[in-house]
Amino acid sequence: MEVAASAPYVRSRLSVMMFLQYAIWGAWLPILYPFLMGHRGFSLDQTGLCLMAGAVGALIGPFIAGQLADRSFATEKLLAVSHFIGAILVFFLASAAKFEVFLGISFIYGLVYAPTMALTNSIAFANLPDRDRDFPTVRLWGTIGWIAAGITIGQILFRYYNDSDATLNEGRGVGFLIAAGLGVVMALYCLTLPNTPPTKSATAKTARLEGVQEIFRRPLIVLFAIAVPISMIHQFYFVFTSDFVTNVQKAANSESADAFSNWINQIFGVGGGGLMTVGQMTEIVVLAALPFFTKVFSRKQLLLTGIAAYAARMALFAFAPELPTVIIGIALHGLCFGCFIAVAFMVVDENTTPDIRATAQNLFNLVIVGIGIIVGSLFATSVVAKYASEGGSMDYAKLFSVPMYMALGCFVLMLLFYPSKSKKLDSAK
Numbered sequence: 362m363e364v365a366a367s368a369p370y371v372r373s374r375l376s377v378m379m380f381l382q383y384a385i386w387g388a389w390l391p392i393l394y395p396f397l398m399g400h401r402g403f404s405l406d407q408t409g410l411c412l413m414a415g416a417v418g419a420l421i422g423p424f425i426a427g428q429l430a431d432r433s434f435a436t437e438k439l440l441a442v443s444h445f446i447g448a449i450l451v452f453f454l455a456s457a458a459k460f461e462v463f464l465g466i467s468f469i470y471g472l473v474y475a476p477t478m479a480l481t482n483s484i485a486f487a488n489l490p491d492r493d494r495d496f497p498t499v500r501l502w503g504t505i506g507w508i509a510a511g512i513t514i515g516q517i518l519f520r521y522y523n524d525s526d527a528t529l530n531e532g533r534g535v536g537f538l539i540a541a542g543l544g545v546v547m548a549l550y551c552l553t554l555p556n557t558p559p560t561k562s563a564t565a566k567t568a569r570l571e572g573v574q575e576i577f578r579r580p581l582i583v584l585f586a587i588a589v590p591i592s593m594i595h596q597f598y599f600v601f602t603s604d605f606v607t608n609v610q611k612a613a614n615s616e617s618a619d620a621f622s623n624w625i626n627q628i629f630g631v632g633g634g635g636l637m638t639v640g641q642m643t644e645i646v647v648l649a650a651l652p653f654f655t656k657v658f659s660r661k662q663l664l665l666t667g668i669a670a671y672a673a674r675m676a677l678f679a680f681a682p683e684l685p686t687v688i689i690g691i692a693l694h695g696l697c698f699g700c701f702i703a704v705a706f707m708v709v710d711e712n713t714t715p716d717i718r719a720t721a722q723n724l725f726n727l728v729i730v731g732i733g734i735i736v737g738s739l740f741a742t743s744v745v746a747k748y749a750s751e752g753g754s755m756d757y758a759k760l761f762s763v764p765m766y767m768a769l770g771c772f773v774l775m776l777l778f779y780p781s782k783s784k785k786l787d788s789a790k
Contacts, residue, residue, distance in 0.1 A: 383506045450470040456534075475731065600741050
């Protein structure tokens with residue numbers, strides 16, 4: 362596919378796309394667990410099923426969307442339709458009080474929203490002049506969108522819903538309403554994106570077969586396998602950190618009204634989601650530096666760095682639950698995401714041929730936001746959380762030590778089985 366003539370203009374348009382894409386997700390995901398447990402009063406098992414439902418929908422959605430983008434429909438039109446439907450669904454999540462209703466809407470929302478994350482990557486890769494140079498800086502605008510949404514929610518909770526735990530939990534529902542509004546804006550904006558038509562290969566069946574063969578070769582087979590437990594670890598972070606950070610902030614404020622804790626509340630608000638944006642801020646730094654890192658370090662070295670950051674973050678949460686060290690742990694999210702998730706999508710893109718790239722991106726996205734989250738949600742809530750809260754309150758040392766050891770295991774597997782060098786398929790681009 363030919364790259365658009367005005368590269369800076371294309372980068373700007375794709376940057377706005379990424380901003381909106383991740384602002385939608387950042388508005389509701391960090392507050393979901395405490396909203397369901399605290400406001401809706403769902404049990405741990407019910408909450409785990411709701412977290413899992415969106416991922417079950419994501420198992421089907423990315424494959425269908427990838428095939429449509431590769432074979433039948435322009436990617437930007439597929440994005441527009443998906444986001445419009447998603448905006449309607451997330452709007453109704455705010456008022457869905459019954460477990461069965463919330464579960465059903467979550468499933469359908471996962472079906473239509475999950476593919477959009479990989480499709481935005483696909484449309485960016487198709488229109489950017491230089492993947493290594495341009496993609497990280499375009500993608501970091503998604504991180505800025507997440508930060509803007511998270512701090513907005515944190516400030517709303519701090520200023521209007523901070524009277525008690527009950528009002529704080531109820532106020533988290535505003536995240537769904539903001540996500541719905543952003544979804545409508547994103548749907549309209551997608552119609553203005555560069556035209557990215559399907560490949561329409563005459564050998565589609567052969568391409569699909571070759572695509573499966575490509576994914577089952579090293580390094581992709583190793584990457585796909587390790588991505589499952591990494592996604593589970595990621596789920597521990599997004600399920601429990603908001604509530605964990607809220608408790609840490611409360612403890613810091615009750616022990617002493619020092620300038621540091623007051624400053625944190627004034628800047629990031631309360632409710633956990635605002636302070637969690639520190640991770641996205643460091644993510645910006647890492648993504649901005651990624652073009653340099655990719656020229657200096659191998660893909661394997663970067664992936665190992667990301668996995669090590671996952672282990673270190675969980676260790677800090679488990680064994681040093683004080684506000685300053687917890688902020689350091691949150692800040693490690695930049696390395697977790699930038700060096701593993703972002704680099705992994707680049708590895709998938711450069712190790713597949715043009716006919717199946719959108720499908721391969723969606724298959725990897727399926728592992729990250731589908732299989733890993735399904736298993737991770739049930740494992741984190743129904744197994745580990747019950748084990749860590751046997752005494753009636755959550756033992757965060759027990760809770761976070763489990764994903765810490767999982768990350769250490771993934772580090773060893775990556776070190777042993779991921780090839781130090783792999784043949785890239787860039788010439789086919």
